[in-house]
Amino acid sequence: MSLLSESEQRQVSEAIDRIEVDTDAEVVTVLAGQADDYKYIPLLWAALIALVVPGAINYLPGWLAHHQLLLVQWALFVVLAVLFRLPQVAPRLIPRNVRHGRACNLARRQFIEQNLHHTEKATGMLIFVSEAERYVEILVDRGISSRVDNAVWEGAVARFTEQVRAGKTLQGFLDCIETCGAQLKHAVPATHERNELPNRLIVLD
Incomplete structure (x- = not known):
């Protein structure tokens, strides 16, 4: 643009x-x-996915221990927060x-x-x-x-x-x-x- x-x-x-x-x-x-600038929207999406996805996979038998689940959530949030801020991605989330x-x-x-x-x-x-x-x-x-x-x-x-x-x-x-x-x-x-x-x-x- x-x-x-x-x-x-x-x-x-x-x-x-x-x-x-x-x-x-x-x-x-x-x-x-x-x-x-919609800066808060990519963070909201990243937070939502980081909460939902690890919580869902935790129901699988023997998948993750509690401390591992927290690590996955934090890592997923950080990765998605960066990814969703990219100019090619961010507008699609709004x-x-x-x-x-x-x-x-x-x-x-x-x-x-x-x-x-x-x-x-x-x-x-x-x-x-x-x-x-x-x-x-x-x-x-x-x-x-x-x-x-x-x-x-x-x-x-x-x-x-x-x-x-x-x-x-x-x-x-x-x-x-x-x-x-x-x-x-x-x-x-x-x-x-x-x-x-x-x-x-x-x-x-």
């Missing part, structure tokens, strides 16, 4: 510049490499609802931290992506949500998510920004020139 290069980030910024000419909405894009929950929380924090809730006429929009979780979300303030049905953004999110899964994050951003811009142009048309928030892609790595 690699985040967008500087030239690709500029393309995202330029796309926002183009759509904001026609709308009073303030669009902010955030790209996170990963929403959480339940989907946990990954999406962490990404969802980060998106909402970014909405606040980027001051999208303080825009003139409450027309802030966040397009958020977390690559490791393959998670995309669009959050809008009440000035937009009162004029555009959430189903419109859900469709854009679904398409963008497929592009992230296919490794086409840049194209996903560009397509999503264009789709959102078309909706915002009619729902929240430009009334005067302004630019309250930065248009650059914010990268959290």
Whole structure:
């Protein structure tokens, strides 16, 4: 996984510049490499297996003495804790609802931290992506949500998510920004020139 290069980030910024000419909405894009480090989850799996497996084999006749069982448990825990921390293994151990929950929380924090809730006429929009979780979300303030049905953004999110899964994050951003811009142009048309928030892609790595 690699985040967008500087030239690709500029393309995202330029796309926002183009759509904001026609709308009073303030669009902010955030790209996170990963929403959480999930360090505790590999340890939980290692501890669970180290408790269950030696306990199960101990029921076999004449298998292990008590002190040997403890050694096996400790050795198994250490080996699995190291193995489960490998980048190729760790993501597979994290339940989907946990990954999406962490990404969802980060998106909402970014909405606040980027001051999208303080825009003139409450027309802030966040397009958020977390690559490791393959998670995309669009959050809008009440000035937009009162004029555009959430189903419109859900469709854009679904398409963008497929592009992230296919490794086409840049194209996903560009397509999503264009789709959102078309909706915002009619729902929240430009009334005067302004630019309250930065248009650059914010990268959290």
